[in-house]
Each structure stands twice: as C-alpha cells, then as structure tokens.
Amino acid sequence: MQNLPGFRDFYPNDCARRNYILATWREVARRYGFVEYDGPVLEPIELYEKKSGGELIGQLFDFPDKAGRHVAMRPEMTPTLARMVAAREKDFKKPLKWFCCPQFFRYEKQQRGRLREFYQLNADIVGEASFAADVELVSLAIDVLRGFGFTEKDFVVRICDRSIWVNFFAENGGDLRRSTEFLRVIDKIGREDDTTSEAKLKEFGIGLSRVRDFMAKPYADAGLEATLRELEKRDLAIFTELDSAIVRGLAYYTGFVFEIFDRGKRERALAGGGRYDNLLSLMSDGKVSLPALGFGMGDVVLANLIDDTPRAKAKMDAWIAQEHAADIFVVIAKEERRPEALAILQQLRDAGLRVDFPLTAEKVGRQFQAAGQAGAELAVLVGDEWPQLTIKTLATRREDKILHTELADWLRNRQEGG
C-alpha cells in the first residue's frame, strides 16, 4: 500500500526535520510574547463556506461523518481563530498575540513546495489597529527566518498597503464598490500576459501603462511610511522592500499586506499575511468587531530553502544531531556482568541522561560501533574489572578507570569542569 498522494511518511530523520522547524517557530514566537493556541483538525464545512465560498470549497478534504454532518479537514486557521476569539473575546486582554503550528489539508495537485498536508506557523495580533502591530508582526516573521540561519541575502519581505491601490482606483475614476475586483486584477498582473491584463483593466476604464507607471515609482501612504520607519529603528529594514505589486489574492485583506520570497526566486512564497480588520465581524455575524492581522509560513517551502542554503542546513543538521545523540552508551564487555550493567543503566537514566546499550550479547567492537552511531559522548564499559568501570570519552579515546560507586560523582565533576 502506498500512502496517499501529497501525504508524507515521517521516518525518524524526516520527523527530526519537522520537529526542528516546529521548535524554531515556537521558540521565536515565544520570544515575541506570542502564546500558543490550537483548535480542531476537523470542522463543520459551514465554517469555511462563510468566509468566501466558491473556489475554496473545491480544495477542501470534506466528507460526511457517520452522523451525516458535512465536515472538512482544516485548510487554514483564520476561521477557527475568529470563532474562538468571538466566543470568548472578553476573557482576554487586548491585544491578543496568538500563534499556532497546525497541520493543514488542501486537496490540490502537489508539486515542489506544495503538498496536500503541511504544517504552517500562524501568528495573529487581534485588537490593535495601530501600525505598531504591523511592525511587530513583520518583525516576528523576519526573526523566525533569521532563527533558521537565513540572512538578508537569502530572503526579502515585500510589503505594501492595499489602501494605496484603493486610492489609485478612486483617483482614476473607479467605482469603489468594485475595488476588491480591481485588486484581484492587480494581483494577477505579474502572472498573466499583458493583453489579458489590459483587457481586464479596460473594464475599469484604466490603462495598463498607467498601472505600470504607478508600480514603478516608490509610493507609500502615511501608514506605510510609519511602518517602514519603525522597521528601520529595529534594524530590520534591510530585509524589506516596498513593492506595489503585492496585494495578495484574498479578498478579506484590508490594509497592510506582505509576502516573503527567497532571493534566489527558486521557491514559492515562504510566507504571506496582512491586515484583515473586517473579518472577525464577518465571521461572527457582527457580534465581535476587532481589528486583526496575521501571517502564515509553511514548512514545505521553508524546508526546501533550508536544504538549498548551506548555513541554514548546517544549523538544522547540528540541531538534529544534538537532539538524537545519546549521552552515554553502556558497553557490556562480559556478558556475565549484564545484571550490574543494567543497574548502572537504570541509575544513569534515572539521573535524566540519555543512555543506550545492547539488548542482546554483542562483540565489544560492535558495541563501540553502536556507541559511535548513537552519537554518545561516553562509553561506560562493564566487564572483568568490576567493581571498577572503564569510562571512555569517544571523541578523544581517553579512558578513565573508576569504581562504579564513584560514577555519579565522576560525571558531576566532568560537567562542572566544562
């Protein structure tokens, strides 16, 4: 039996890679004062129909459950977050700084950087309308990537504000009721050929050349200017670029938006997000109205970029080696001493050390080989000299002989000595 397309088996090394990514996400998010939350993996389909309907539904893993409820595997977190916040909004001091590392499911044809199952860091700030929240969120996204060992040479954050396009639209005689439609056309300009874009823009009475001119000159409204200045104060401006072409495909974004790309342009977007000040009100039928913003960063593209970037790869490999390494390997040199060796083993494990040993009788040479493969620092050899032990430091091959009753003290001294 093969696994389903777009779904992954996580063998120990794959699992370690995933854990590294999740651990780094969590570590940086906590450094920023974000707290972790989570919700159900399975939701009623209505939750996702509410926000946009139509196309989104086609990419859901959805099915009837045994009671006939129409349910869907979660494809994103925002609707769940909106429901959770709406239900107990008054229990939490604003602004909320919440993050989550959920596994998502989307029925799409997989290719590089896109599977049917993936993890995504989601970080959201709810209840703060000021640009300071925009800066905090982008800063978190940048520092997460720095946490993986990336620098400004590896990625760039392209930022924009949808309001500059809404203003442009109004100044060019556009009907503001159709501004969302207009933004969708702008979003696609880079991906569609010019004749298609030209034709679409004609519906709004705007020429492609005028749009191109607007994109070409650096422009920022007052809010975006403030955001950029603040990023400079945090020394994070080197990671960012103003880019009028970033408007994001989703209809619900209301202002500040950003996307993060690798400089080599080999991968899909690493992350994307923005402000969605009206979404909570929409999702809660007007019950709760709070400004909000957030971003998502997926593990698949991120892992590709880590593999492509030697500095980041080395950092990950070091973490994994550390995570998997045993502290001590107990070598049973005389099988008759196995009971004594097991007592030592238990004593060491009780002390919180990671200790491995041969489950069945093995040649000493093979045991040392296993010790090396386990990444152990020390081998504790139990054999003929009992009650004396031989402790071998594997990296230096140095050997110390001590009484087994002195083992705990010996280890303590070694640790204190550095």
Added chain:
RNA sequence: GUGACCGUAGCUCAAUGGUAGAGCUCCAGAUUGUGGUUCUGGCUGUAGCGGGUUCGAGUCCCGUCGGUCACCCCA
C-alpha cells in the same frame, strides 16, 4: 482539474528489441575486551501495475497508478 516528462535493488543510477548490472547502504569475516578507516565475502529485484505488438519487451504501443514540472490556485 489541464498539459509535458519520468517510473529498473533500501538509495543514486546503467544496460542497440536478444540470459538484469554498478556504486552506496545493510549483514558477516579479517579483529575471542575497544568504534569511525581499510580489505574480503554475502543478501536484496513479480522491471509500479494491467493489456498489446514481436520469435523475443526493462527497451516499442495503449491504459492505469504514482512521481516531477508548468498551468490553475495559493486560505
């Protein structure tokens, strides 16, 4: 969902339509109480699956499943 290319050992890959191979990994020995190197030997295949053409198919054709890439979409 549409299109292109690909599918041979656990992994990376060879072999004009003519008896399925190599490297790595793994296992064993050289070395009966001291590892990573080296040397020697060994295991592994329904050629993704199902049809067809042919004296003969890993090779050519069709279908199907899976993979990769592009389109689409990107919550």
